[in-house]
Amino acid sequence: MEINIKHGDNLVIELTGRLDTITSTELADAVAKETITENLIIIDFKNLEYISSAGLRVLLALKKQFSEENKEFEIHNLNDVIKEVFNVTGFINILTVK
């Protein structure tokens, strides 16, 4: 998976590939390394193929972290497969999806 982090008005994290068992830890590590001053964090799924439960675990952890820091957290551009995963697990209820 490729992770491309862009600072600016908002923090944009672009993911390319699969967010699964192996790559989810890469995402967690990459975000942990960043000094985040922005108030809105966007993860862009435009080029993400699919996400497994391991990926969901990282997203929940990030949600918790940003909630504690009073930061907004959004996920953009979900494909059908990912939307379905979000629906059946209820993640659609706790994450801001656009």
Add this chain to the structure above:
Amino acid sequence: MKVSIRTKIILLGAVLSILATGIALLVSYLSSKSALTNQLDTSVQNSMLDLHDTFYADLFRDDYIEGTEAVKDYIVGIYNNNPDVPEFESVEEEKEYLTHLYAYMYYIYPDFKGLIMYPGLAAFSKQYIALRSLLNSAKILSGGNKAYIAFYDDDRDRLVYMIDDSFGKLEYLNEERFPGTYKTNMAKPSDDSVNISTYSTGKTIIKSIPIYKIYDEKVVGDPIAYVFLEYDYNKTNEEIIKTTLINFATLGSVALLLIILYALVSHFLIVKNLKKLSSSTMEFTKALNSGEEIKSINPNVKSKDEIEQLSESFVSLEDEIINYISVIKEETITKERMNAELNVASKIQLAALPNKQYDDKDISVRAYIQSAKEVGGDFYDYFYLDETHLAFCICDVSGKGVPASLFMMRGKELIKSKLLSNNSIENVLYDVNNSLLNNNEEGLFITAFVGIIDLEKDELTFVSAGHERPFIITNEGIEQLKCNSNFILSGIKDFNYKSETIQFKKGTTIFLHTDGLNEAINAQREEFGYERILSSLDETKNSSLDEKITNLNNKLKEFVGDEEPFDDETLLFVQNINLELDEKYENPGFEVIEDYTNKFNNMFGFLEQKKKYEFGIIFDELLNNVVSYEKADVLILEVNAKLEKDTIKLTVSSNGQEYNPLLNKDNYIDKYSDDLQFGGFGVTIIKNLVDSIRYNRKDGKNVLTLTKKI
């Protein structure tokens, strides 16, 4: 180094004028020498004749002749006492001798008055002076340099000097020609006073006349003495040189003027015109190189000579070049247009062929085609006749290029349309053969291999119409198909093609090619041949169809080297696929998830993207569970995915501790809270993605069996 024509002309002119001047000088020298010599001769001759007349004239006869006689008697007196002039060993000795001689004369003639006259001659000084004046005037008149009188001593063959032309000087002292001295190397002069004797020593010319005694108006006795006149050639030479120098100066100046004139004239006649030609040529070349439209440039030389001719030739050469350039331009445009058209034709032809890759759940096709020219005569085709019958063919039209390509399009459409009309291959080829034979004056023909795969019976029915035998690749090995070779298409009217049927199990591949492969030759004129095809296929027996093609082409390229391909080359792989991915991992790590996912995507490449992603999620969840939680001394993970009709059946078995993930409660979050716990989502997701899922503990293994429609 470049030397201008003008310089060359001037140099040539200079050389020629120097040569001409030289020749003129030589001629002038020789002619003036001869003229002056003749002039001298004549003048000496005349002087001698004058002398002769003078001696015998009545008025002075006594003075001269008697004077001569008296001087001779006197000299003889001295001479006889001293007939031999001693050889002097020094100048002092010589002077002493002469002093003695003069003293002797002084003794005889005591009235000697000075050096002007020899003392001993005083007695006949009148005659002596007259003779001397006569000699002197003869010398001056003749232009000579010496005049003297001598008598000849017959006894001793000598000429003995008596008197000379000099006044006041003892110059004979230096000349050894004072009275009484003698000369032995001169022959006796002629006694004929009319035929004057002439001596020539090379440096001097000497003439002499005899002096006789006259009695009663007649000559008597032998000559008393002889008068000599000498002329020095050197004097003549000096004059000649002087004349020559004057001539040289004159001729040289004239030559110089001529050179200048010659250079000017040649400049106007030649150099100027050549320059015009040269600058026109340069201007024309510049215009040529500029790429702009060019007109011929006329040097305008009007010299009415070869240069004008050259100038005219130059203009017509320019016209030729301009004409030639426009012809080349037109030809280039035509050629470019033809190339462009051929390119389009090539694209149209390739577009007429089906994709080089095709995959569905039953069939995999890979094709490769390379024409030797822009358009070719090879083609391949494949298409479904119905859901369970795939037809394919590979064909090679005789010849290459445009004719072959047009015939190929005709053959391809005929075969396809007739096969689609649900005819047997035998009937199709019978009709195609007869159709192609109509209006085929070029005598083109096609070799073809046409086959139909029955996917239900797993059989292959085919006809080879004179085509290369294909290779059959199975798990058991690779072999060239043994088959009947029917006659070529468009060969014999009404030929009955006989089809054959063989088993064509799932997992079997047929490899077809045209002779552009096996008959490709290298620099040693060897053919690529079947053995090399077989060995390449063997090297890639476990590899994908793409790798089989790549390997074949690499081997071929390696073999032929830089040789230009002379024939079209077409490769066609058709596989009756057996879609089952069975993998076994020992002590697996997380990397097996990606490994299996990639292999699955490869084998089931025909699946739509969404399905591939869903299977990706399923593999991640299932295999993650096994790798993360199950333990065994040697953990064995076996994953099998198999296509059964429109369903993929997935079996995951592992020998870890008993674990049934289906017992986990489904998890679903409906709202966010800070103490939200994570877990159970994997099973929820899988259940949602599959059509069925079952767990068994069997032979110490956890076995999960899932099915998912595709």
